[in-house]
Amino acid sequence: MSVFGEFHVPSNAFALHETLNAVSEMVIEIERVVATEEVLTPYFWVSEVNFGTFEDAVAKDPSIRNLEQLDEFQETALYRAEWTRHVESIVYIYTEIEAVVLEATGSNERWELRIRFDDRDELDTFQRYCHERNIAFDLRRLYDLSQPKTGGQYGLTSKQQSALVAAWEAGYFETPREASLEDVAAELDITQQSLSKRLHRAHRSLIANTLIVSASEPSQPT
Structure with missing residues (x-):
């Protein structure tokens, strides 16, 4: 593993x-x-x-x-x-x-x-x-990947997990958005560019360790 x-x-x-x-x-x-x-x-x-x-x-x-x-x-x-x-x-x-x-x-x-x-x-x-x-x-x-209920379960760093949680709590993922990238970056005291890259890498890790991992596993009876 x-x-x-x-x-x-x-x-x-x-x-x-x-x-x-x-x-x-x-x-x-x-x-x-x-x-x-x-x-x-x-x-x-x-x-x-x-x-x-x-x-x-x-x-x-x-x-x-x-x-x-x-x-x-x-x-x-x-x-x-x-x-x-x-x-x-x-x-x-x-x-x-x-x-x-x-x-x-x-x-x-x-x-x-x-x-x-x-x-x-x-x-x-x-x-x-x-x-x-x-x-x-x-x-x-x-x-x-076996650690439950933590970002580590999905390959996230602590900074990536904090960025995702802060963006979610601020309403960044709502439609329409309740907070801008600038708002979330200010809360985390980082630049917008750093936050954007951190969210991108977090999304990539989530996909790689959930959807991609699941797709490679044998299918289960339904």
Whole structure:
């Protein structure tokens, strides 16, 4: 059974530390990582920063190369790049144990990651790997799909669950809506872009762990 782990990692023990340190107000959210035998290509959103300032900082950061902007909105932009150094743990996750980083958000203080492992043995292998190499992965939360009446049952992070509950309680899902995205974001003290992405990922997790899981199970007699 799949196991979900939420980890905190000091920014100086992970990728893009020099960039995050140089632009302290910035937030990076990894959308996905494409893995091959030779290179890991992250796609990530950057917000709360001047994009030119961010790109100048990346040019001096040895952990990343070949940065390319793909899309730009009012306060956020999507980039693609390649990991180089200081990403031994991420390389191991993708190439050796084939776990999946579902969500990763970085600031100048730390990275917050949510990783899906196929089972607890895979999780134990990963933790042992980090311990042997002094990689500071701090496990904050662990859950699987069997946990009842919690967001973890559906693969939700605590932030995603809070966003869904706040939006529901505010009437965001009513027709007509009783609250705007801006209203809910203000209540949670986050930007509208962050809330929008958090709700999108929450909906994706709910579908993946309810409708998709159910559809793959043998049909029951009616």
